[in-house]
Amino acid sequence: MSTSARPLSPHLQVYRWQIQMVTSILHRITGVALAVGTIMLIALLVSLAAGPEPYAVVRGFCASWLGLILLLGWSWSLAFHLLNGIRHLLQDALMGYAIHQFVRNSWLSVIGSLVLTAAIWVYAFACGGAA
């Protein structure tokens, strides 16, 4: 391995930001965030099995400001990773590789994830309130 401090590829510092690299980077970041977010899944199921009191603690945390911010982040991560994951599966099937398609479906992942997240939260607040 080289010991000199040559710049490594990809040269992110000289890249102009474009949507294709944003979706690629976000897919990894949201994936790691969701892996961490499984803690919420574990807490929910284990507390539900343990009894009403532990479950109330987890629910209380979910309804707190920190809990809501984390859930908002995780729900958007889930929406984005889901939509962009479908996009990657279609790419695995050799679809959507023309540059204009690639750019368009990148934007679809980003905008679609925001719409989906908004829909989830509007529904959650409309049905359950901030409980």
Place this chain on the structure above:
Amino acid sequence: MSAELHEADLRTPLKHARGLGSAKSGTHHFMVQRVTAIALIPLVVWAVWLALTLVRADYAQAHALVQQPCNALLMIIFIIAVFWHAQLGVQVVIEDYVHTHWLALTSQVLVRFACVLGGFACVLAVARIALGNA
């Protein structure tokens, strides 16, 4: 490997290659990552529906919802797919960005342990809910 070194060595090239990994398993990680991804598309939609139903449910209703055989079954499949897919994904991220050998190796093992621990904790919890009378 240089030609001289190879001639001094009585072992065949195949002998040197053996144990370094089979070419036949080269796509296994890729395939399992995609298969779990495909499974997770409908499962995530179902899980979001379940989570939104839980928002307005009290403890007894939440317990009864997960206790339903269909939901308990889907939840266990969802858990396995989620933790398997998470392990595979985080593995690639570590392979790409962690270049210190011991640190990469340690984190790979710890991520696997965490995924197995978290996954089985969830499965056990669902089993307790599904089989219990509470």
